[in-house]
Amino acid sequence: MVQLKSKRSTDPEAIAHVGLDVLENVLSYYIRSLNMAVSRDLDEKLDGLEVAKGTGKITTLLLVDRHPGIRSSVIAQLVMRDRSAMVRVVDQMEEQGLLTRRADDEDNRAQGLFITRKGRELADRIRPVVVKQSRDFFPDLSDEEHRTLITLLGRTYRRIVGLPQQTPA
Amino acid sequence: MVQLKSKRSTDPEAIAHVGLDVLENVLSYYIRSLNMAVSRDLDEKLDGLEVAKGTGKITTLLLVDRHPGIRSSVIAQLVMRDRSAMVRVVDQMEEQGLLTRRADDEDNRAQGLFITRKGRELADRIRPVVVKQSRDFFPDLSDEEHRTLITLLGRTYRRIVGLPQQTPA
DNA sequence: TATTGTTATACTCTATAACTATA
DNA sequence: TATAGTTATAGAGTATAACAATA
Numbered sequence: 224m225v226q227l228k229s230k231r232s233t234d235p236e237a238i239a240h241v242g243l244d245v246l247e248n249v250l251s252y253y254i255r256s257l258n259m260a261v262s263r264d265l266d267e268k269l270d271g272l273e274v275a276k277g278t279g280k281i282t283t284l285l286l287v288d289r290h291p292g293i294r295s296s297v298i299a300q301l302v303m304r305d306r307s308a309m310v311r312v313v314d315q316m317e318e319q320g321l322l323t324r325r326a327d328d329e330d331n332r333a334q335g336l337f338i339t340r341k342g343r344e345l346a347d348r349i350r351p352v353v354v355k356q357s358r359d360f361f362p363d364l365s366d367e368e369h370r371t372l373i374t375l376l377g378r379t380y381r382r383i384v385g386l387p388q389q390t391p392a
Numbered sequence: 393m394v395q396l397k398s399k400r401s402t403d404p405e406a407i408a409h410v411g412l413d414v415l416e417n418v419l420s421y422y423i424r425s426l427n428m429a430v431s432r433d434l435d436e437k438l439d440g441l442e443v444a445k446g447t448g449k450i451t452t453l454l455l456v457d458r459h460p461g462i463r464s465s466v467i468a469q470l471v472m473r474d475r476s477a478m479v480r481v482v483d484q485m486e487e488q489g490l491l492t493r494r495a496d497d498e499d500n501r502a503q504g505l506f507i508t509r510k511g512r513e514l515a516d517r518i519r520p521v522v523v524k525q526s527r528d529f530f531p532d533l534s535d536e537e538h539r540t541l542i543t544l545l546g547r548t549y550r551r552i553v554g555l556p557q558q559t560p561a
Numbered sequence: 562t563a564t565t566g567t568t569a570t571a572c573t574c575t576a577t578a579a580c581t582a583t584a
Numbered sequence: 585t586a587t588a589g590t591t592a593t594a595g596a597g598t599a600t601a602a603c604a605a606t607a
Contacts, residue, residue: 233463233466237463238466238469239554241459241466242458242459243455244457244458245454245519246450246451246522248542249526249542250529250530250538250541251434251522251525251529252447253541253545253546256471256549257423257545257549258423258424261424262424265420276596276597277596277597278421278424278425279597282412282415282421285412286410286413293410294565295565297406297407301412302425303429305598305599307566307567307598307599307600307601308598308599310567330565330607331565331605331606332565332605332606333564333565333566350413353414353420354414360420361548363548364547372419372422372544373417375533375537375540376422376541379426379530379532380425385408386410445573446574463589464588473575474575474576477576479589479590496588499583499588500588501582501584501587501588502588
């Protein structure tokens with residue numbers, strides 16, 4: 224069961240009758256709050272795995288593994304960071320031996336990212352962890368409700384980052 | 393229309409065919425990503441309003457307005473921070489004249505938070521902004537889909553922070 | 562002149578532990 | 585001894601602008 228991290232929470236009675244004011248019906252409030260909780264939980268589940276803290280590293284690892292030669296600017300757009308923020312992520316992951324940079328043949332300004340053997344092994348290892356963590360974090364959702372959330376939030380995500388909408392099967 | 397903040401994004405063609413690997417079906421990925429986008433957008437909408445950056449301040453302001461004498465530890469639990477993180481928020485807001493601390497009559501260790509006139513005015517001003525921003529951020533959701541998201545994410549949120557589940561009307 | 566990647570910097574947030582004062 | 589609030593600090597994330605090399 225997912226739990227608050229703090230050792231002891233306040234008396235349940237003290238909090239039971241607190242209303243959230245207008246935030247009760249503000250979707251972004253839940254997204255912002257759950258983000259903190261789910262991120263902390265994921266960090267715990269990935270503890271020691273050379274990837275933790277921030278969506279950037281996991282996404283980068285999986286995307287580079289899936290798309291050899293992908294540019295960091297493309298990843299930046301998908302994880303909603305700017306290019307300068309990506310540099311540090313790639314620097315760090317390159318130092319860790321998870322991926323390598325190689326100049327693009329056609330455009331010498333650009334460079335592609337490539338996974339290493341170590342990086343691929345790590346990717347294979349974290350994939351099931353990431354999937355399971357996310358599902359386990361929402362035990363009070365049915366499979367159908369879980370799918371619904373992914374569909375609806377995914378729709379907004381894709382629009383914002385510029386990915387094409389998924390065509391219903 | 394909500395847009396990416398970066399000046400220019402990469403060629404749409406370069407990104408259109410990028411698959412997200414397993415993250416495609418990972419709910420926490422969308423929550424973590426959308427959190428960044430929706431938080432940035434909210435900051436812009438609240439620009440200059442003495443409240444911005446982080447869920448903490450807005451939630452604190454609205455909760456103190458709604459529940460005079462509420463303790464910071466209760467707010468901490470609702471916004472998923474620890475007490476030490478709350479201190480800075482309350483410090484700052486007290487300096488800004490938005491709220492005041494007053495020792496609890498019954499338990500001198502504890503202290504209640506109370507809104508000021510200035511704080512109440514600000515609360516009244518930001519409420520519609522926060523509600524509108526959140527709805528506007530998801531233009532591709534129908535009202536029903538929007539309600540569904542709030543219901544489902546709210547359920548998980550309430551469990552995690554220890555609020556009672558809402559009884560279906 | 563525009564773009565890719567990089568560097569530098571300042572700022573904020575987060576996490577942890579230890580401290581105080583009351584109970 | 586346990587709790588409410590506080591302080592201090594180290595680490596990580598974020599945002600911005602300016603830069604070099606290439607197109």
